[in-house]
Amino acid sequence: MSASELKARFKLNYGEFDLDLDLSLPVAGVTVFYGHSGSGKTTLLRCIAGLEHAPYGYLRIGDTLWQDSERGVFLPTHRRNLGYVFQDANLFPHLSVRANLDYAVRRMRCRERKISLQQAIELLAIAPLLARMPERLSGGERQRVAIARALAASPDILLMDEPLAALDEERKQEFLPYLTGLQQNLRIPILYVTHSRHEVNRLADHLLVMAAGKAVACGPLAETLTRLDGPLAADRMAASVWQGRLVSHEADYHLSHAEFAGGNLSLPYLDAKPGSPVRIRIYARDVSIALQPPQASSILNVLPAEVRAVADLGQGQSVVQLAAGGEILLSHITQKSAALLKLAPGMPVFAQIKGTSIVG
Numbered sequence: 001m002s003a004s005e006l007k008a009r010f011k012l013n014y015g016e017f018d019l020d021l022d023l024s025l026p027v028a029g030v031t032v033f034y035g036h037s038g039s040g041k042t043t044l045l046r047c048i049a050g051l052e053h054a055p056y057g058y059l060r061i062g063d064t065l066w067q068d069s070e071r072g073v074f075l076p077t078h079r080r081n082l083g084y085v086f087q088d089a090n091l092f093p094h095l096s097v098r099a100n101l102d103y104a105v106r107r108m109r110c111r112e113r114k115i116s117l118q119q120a121i122e123l124l125a126i127a128p129l130l131a132r133m134p135e136r137l138s139g140g141e142r143q144r145v146a147i148a149r150a151l152a153a154s155p156d157i158l159l160m161d162e163p164l165a166a167l168d169e170e171r172k173q174e175f176l177p178y179l180t181g182l183q184q185n186l187r188i189p190i191l192y193v194t195h196s197r198h199e200v201n202r203l204a205d206h207l208l209v210m211a212a213g214k215a216v217a218c219g220p221l222a223e224t225l226t227r228l229d230g231p232l233a234a235d236r237m238a239a240s241v242w243q244g245r246l247v248s249h250e251a252d253y254h255l256s257h258a259e260f261a262g263g264n265l266s267l268p269y270l271d272a273k274p275g276s277p278v279r280i281r282i283y284a285r286d287v288s289i290a291l292q293p294p295q296a297s298s299i300l301n302v303l304p305a306e307v308r309a310v311a312d313l314g315q316g317q318s319v320v321q322l323a324a325g326g327e328i329l330l331s332h333i334t335q336k337s338a339a340l341l342k343l344a345p346g347m348p349v350f351a352q353i354k355g356t357s358i359v360g
């Protein structure tokens with residue numbers, strides 16, 4: 001097993017609910033556990049943290065064994081070098097922000113310090129809050145302190161259970177860059193639970209999709225989102241996420257231009273320097289297909305592509321998986337259009353992309 005792999009097998013029963021998983025996940029980047037309410041995301045995270053003791057369980061992170069029920073091994077949570085951020089921040093209400101952080105630093109004992117307290121304070125921009133009591137913080141500020149507190153104990157891995165759930169939409173948008181910043185600056189592996197597709201698109205490097213206590217898809221983000229045999233390519237939120245680089249701006253038209261492995265695209269203006277990384281979401285419903293390059297069209301983004309596969313979604317709808325350069329694109333079209341164009345694997349086509357959204 002590789003040093004940067006998490007191997008987990010859990011079986012656990014709560015009456016009607018069975019958790020039954022056998023997973024290999026990377027211990028790098030952000031791995032998102034995604035699924036509907038009740039699918040078992042939190043239970044899995046709690047099993048990994050040791051907050052839940054699955055009667056049958058095996059968990060190894062890199063070279064460190066945390067649980068092996070067959071050999072009677074179960075490391076209690078406080079001996080697992082992890083940080084856990086809950087939906088509500090769970091700060092000690094009688095301690096100031098500074099004292100909450102100091103508590104975490106003291107908990108660290110003699111482990112090697114990989115993240116300094118000052119670094120955590122700066123990354124989460126909480127220096128102005130240090131003297132405050134938790135009751136005098138907004139929801140977003142409380143969550144930033146909770147993350148800084150988790151980091152202050154210098155964990156090997158950070159577990160986050162819907163950290164944005166208690167925030168309104170505007171606060172969520174303000175908060176997301178802090179999470180992206182953690183990854184870019186600390187390179188700490190994160191396991192992140194959410195039922196928000198937006199957070200998946202924005203944050204995930206790797207994706208585990210859960211339903212009824214089981215894994216229904218697991219793999220790198222782009223691949224898992226676009227698998228036609230997976231659960232995400234069919235619904236109305238179906239989308240591809242591409243990562244690339246900003247090339248230039250066209251200020252007169254409020255546009256930016258970016259390059260991706262799938263081709264170059266015009267995007268809504270992005271206030272960032274050329275060369276900056278950019279992550280975009282392309283909804284399947286915004287991608288149409290033509291056999292010839294469109295002549296006079298209002299659509300700016302047209303890419304040569306090849307049909308990989310076509311699947312019937314029922315109710316007159318089809319999903320088409322397209323390979324554009326080194327990227328995969330999904331297109332939702334009517335079954336009638338798929339039949340009229342005689343779409344089949346290997347066919348060269350043109351993908352017209354009506355809209356893109358920058359997600360990070």
Ligand SMILES: Nc1ncnc2c1ncn2[C@@H]1O[C@H](COP(=O)(O)OP(=O)(O)OP(=O)(O)O)[C@@H](O)[C@H]1O
Binds near residue numbers: 040195
């Ligand atoms: N301690 C417990 N005792 C009994 N049943 C539990 C317990 N914890 C969770 N469950 C049940 O296990 C199932 C999975 O719950 P879990 O919280 O893991 O789902 P989830 O995917 O995280 O949901 P949500 O998105 O709503 O948080 C649910 O049916 C829940 O009611």
